[in-house]
Amino acid sequence: MSSALLEVENLNTNYGKISILRDVSLTVGAGEVVALLGLNGAGKTTTLRSILGLTPPRSGSIRFEGQEVAGRAPYQIARLGVGYVPEGRRMFKDLTTIENLQLAENGRAGEWTIARVLEHLPKLAELRNRKAGRLSGGEQEMLAIGRALVSNPRLLLVDEPSQGLGPLIVEEVYKILGELKAHGVAILLVEQNALLALKIADRAYVLDCCKLVYSGSAADLRADRERVRTLMGLTEVTV
């Protein structure tokens, strides 16, 4: 337990007076891919925002490499090695691919230089001078991943990478996530498409109305379609 990269314990987060997360506890080990699943509105994005300090929790502990980070500013948490690929990608649409990457370099030294990111994501190299606003959804998702990588994170928080993308592009994006895993980057992966995320995840958590309702092996959950259906309601459980 104490060797985990990220340890979240009894996280309680509110928006105003409304309680969104209640006693959420989860861990991500070094190099592990952990899926955080749940229906729309379950609190997945709020969990990531709490970890990053964007929506600071009301109570609870968030330790990164053993260090308490709850209550710290987002830039301080990011600087420790936590990268973020936000829902909806959120890039500077009037800046080119390469300019978006340059802005994301934050001086955290490591193996992921811009050159290396472009080598790993050759599509971005081809599109280096195109404005981000003119990229397709899949290309923007890749840029969002590349942008997070140049800060050399030990842990990537990825929010709904498949959202709004066609099946072939989704496959490409997941291939990249799989390669990052092979390179030792730990990933906390939020998805509504449970079966897709469970394919590359080692472990999984399911959130339902503020609370965790499943915590365990990704493979076990994936093998039990009935359980996925029960936990995730009647959303698509295809792929």
Ligand SMILES: Nc1ncnc2c1ncn2[C@@H]1O[C@H](COP(=O)(O)OP(=O)(O)O)[C@@H](O)[C@H]1O
């Ligand atoms: N900025 C906000 N202010 C008030 N309520 C919010 C805000 N963001 C999200 N919520 C509410 O918090 C709940 C969880 O949202 P969210 O974490 O975005 O869920 P998910 O990512 O699982 O779809 C939802 O009921 C949503 O309406």
Ligand SMILES: [Mg+2]
């Ligand atoms: Mg969300």
